[in-house]
Amino acid sequence: MKNNLFSHKLMEDNISTKHLSAITKFIKKKPILTNNVKVKEFEKKWSSWLGVKYSVFVNSGSSANLLSIAYLKSKYQKGEIIVPTLTWSSDIASILHNNFKPVFVDINLNNLAISLENLKRKINKNTVAIFLTHILGLNGLTSEIIKLVKNKKIILLEDCCESHGAKFNSKKIGTYGLISNFSFYYAHHMTTIEGGMICTNSKEVYEICRMLRSHGMVRETTSPKIKKYYVKKYPDLNSQFIFSLPSYNVRSTEINAVLGIEQIKELNKNIKKRNANFIHFLKKLDKEKFYTKFNLNGQSNYAFIIIFNKNYRNIKFRKKFEKILNKKKIEFRRGTSGGGNQMRQPYVRNSLKFNEKDFRKFSNTEIVHHYGYYIGNFPGLSKNKINKLTDVLNNI
Template identity: 50%
Template sequence: MRNNVSRGDLDTLIDHLKGDDPKLTHGPNVERFEQEWSSWLGKSRSVMVNSGSSANDLTLLALKYVHGTGEVIVSPLGWVSDIAAILHANCKPVFVDIDLDTLAPSAGAIENRVTNQTRAAILVHVLGLPALKPDHVEFFTSNPQVKLIEDVCEAHGAKVGTHRAGSIGWVSNFSFYYAHHLTTVEGGMVCTDDPKVYETVRMLRSHGLVREVSDGPTRNSIVSSHPDLNSEFIFEYFGHNMRPTEIQGILGLAQLARLDQNNLARTRNFTKFLNQLDNETFLTDFALEGSSNYAFILVLRDKDFEKRDKIEQVMRDNLIEFRRGLSGGGNQTRQPYLQREFPDLDPTKFPNAEHVHNFGWYIGNYPDLDPNDIDWLCEVLNS
C-alpha cells in the first residue's frame, strides 16, 4: 500500500494549524465533512467517528437501543469488528457462507437463516465488490423487520445499480483508515436516513450525553424529564468516547475532492490485473459491475496447498507484499474469540469462506500504482 495523504492535504492541514487559535477537537470541519459526505453518498445524515470499528460498534448499539437485541446475520468473511460489534451489543451472530463471485452471502442464504429473533443482517462489500444484488434489495424491502447494515469500509464509491453502496441500508459504515479509498489516518462514518438512529449515535459517540442531540425539541423533551440533572450532564446511555478531531475532518474534506477520480484509477488497475491473470489457475470471474476496488483479489481455483505455498514463496522472493485470507484474515469462525464464545461453531460449515481462508490473498492497489508493475506482477503470478 502507498500513503494516500498528499502533499496538498498536508498543506491544507498546516494552513489550519497556522491560523489564529485553531480549533483541534471535533468542530466545524468535522460537521462540514459529515454534510459533504452525506451528499456524496446519498444519505441524509452522517456521524463521523474515530474508526470504522467504532462505526460498527455504534451501529450495533443503536440497533440494540432502538430495536432491541436478537440475532444478527453476518458472513464469516469481513473484519473482526463486524462480529465483535454484534457481541458488544449483546446480540447473537448467525453465520452464513459467501458466494465466490461476490464474496458475500446470497439473498437466499440470508433468507434461510431468518427467524423471529432476527433483528438485522450485516453485509460487507468485500474489497470493493458490491454485496447487494436486486434480490437482496427486494428481500430487505419486503422484510423491513430485518434491518440492513451495509459495511462499506472496503468499498467507498461502489455502486448498486444507480445507487452508491452505503446509501441503501438502514445504516451504513465506512472506515477512513490508512490504505482505504479515502483516509483521515484513522476515522470512520455512520450514515443513515433514520433521525432516531442519528441522534442515538451522536449521543453514543460522546459518552451518551444528551447535549449531543442535534434536534432542539427532542433534546428539550429529554432534558425536561430530568429536572434533578444539570442539562449539560445527562447521560442517556453508558456510551463511549469515539469522537474524531478537526484534523481528521480537514483531511476528509481534502480527500473527498479526489475520491471519485482515485476510485476510477484503482478500478482501472484492478481490471488490468484481472485481464492478465491466468484464469485457469486463479478465479477471475468476480461480479465486477459497480465495483470500486480497494486491493487486488487473488484466489486460487484449486484447493491445492502445495501450489499455495509455492505462490507465497514466489511472492516473498519477489518482495510482493500480500495478506492471506483477504483483508480480514479469512474465515472468522476459526478465530479464538469466536471459538471461545461458541465452542460448537464448525468452520467447515462455510466452505467458500474456507476456500478464501486457505487459498485467497489480497495485494495492495492504489491510484498511482505503475501499470508496468501490474504487468510484472501478473507475469510473476502466472509463471
C-alpha cells in the same frame, strides 16, 4: 521506492504533500482541534458525495460498526443479527458486545458477499438485522436481498468500509441500508489516517448516533425535542451532563476532518484509476491458476483480489506462492478481509464453541480463508508494473 516492482506495498501514495500542507495551514490558525466545525463540514461533504441526509464522523470504521449495533440495542433488547463469515472482526465483536446473537452465513465467490440461498435459511422470528459486508470494492447487494429484508421487515445494515463508491443499480452502496459504515483507515480508498463514518437517512439514527459518539450525552443531539424530553424528565441533572445511553467516546478530531475534506476531492478520480487497474490486473492474470469470475458491476476496487482455482487449492502451492511473493517483496494479506473465516478466530470460536466441522460448512469462505489474498492497488500504479506483478503471479 515508487514503481519499483520488488517493493510492492499494500498502500503507497495516499497522503501527499498537498494534504499535509492543508493540515499545517489549518493548524497555524490555532483553531479548536477537537470535534468542531471541520468535522461538521466533512460530514456534510461526505453526505453529499454519498447521497444520504446524515453522516456522523467517528475515529474508525470499527467505531462506526459499534455505534450502529449500539443503536439497534437502544431499540431492541435482544435478537439475532445475520453476518457473513467473511467480514471484519468489529462487525461481529460489536454484535457480541451488545448481547445480540451473531448468526453466520456463507458467501458467494463471485462477489464475496452474503449468499442469498444461505441467508434465506437463517432468517427467523428472532432476526433483527442483516449486517451485510461489501468486500474489497465488490457490490454485495442484489434485488432479492433488498426485497427479502423489506418483506420480512428486517433491518439492513451495510458495512462499506472496503467499498467506497461501489454501486448497485447505479446508486452508491451505503444508501440502501438503514445505516451504513465507512472506514478511512490508512490503506482504504481515502484516508483520514484513522477514521470512520456512520451514514443514514433516518433523523432518529443520526441523533442517537451523535449522542452515542460522545459518551451518550444529550447535549450532542441537534434535536430540541430530545433535549427537552431529557431535561424535563431528569430535573435533578445538569442539562450539560445528561448521559442518555451507556456509551463510549469515539469522536475524531478537526485535523482528521481536514484531511478527509482534502481527500474527498480526489476520491472519484482515484476510484476510476483503481477500477481500471483492477480490470487490467484480471485481464492479465492466468485464468487457469486464479479465479477471475468476479461480478464487477458497480465495483470500486482498492486492492487486487487473488483466489486460487480448484486445482491449485493445496498447501504446497500456497507455500510456494507466499515464498515467491515474500522474495519479490510483494506485500500480501491471506484470507482477504479480516483474515478469512471469522468463525475460526479465537474471539468467536471460544465463546460460541465452534469447531473444525462447523467452519468447514462455510465452504466458499473456507476457500477464501485458505487460498484467497489481496495485494495493493493504488492510483499511481502503472500498467507496466501491473504486467510485472501478474508475470510474477502467473509464473508461480
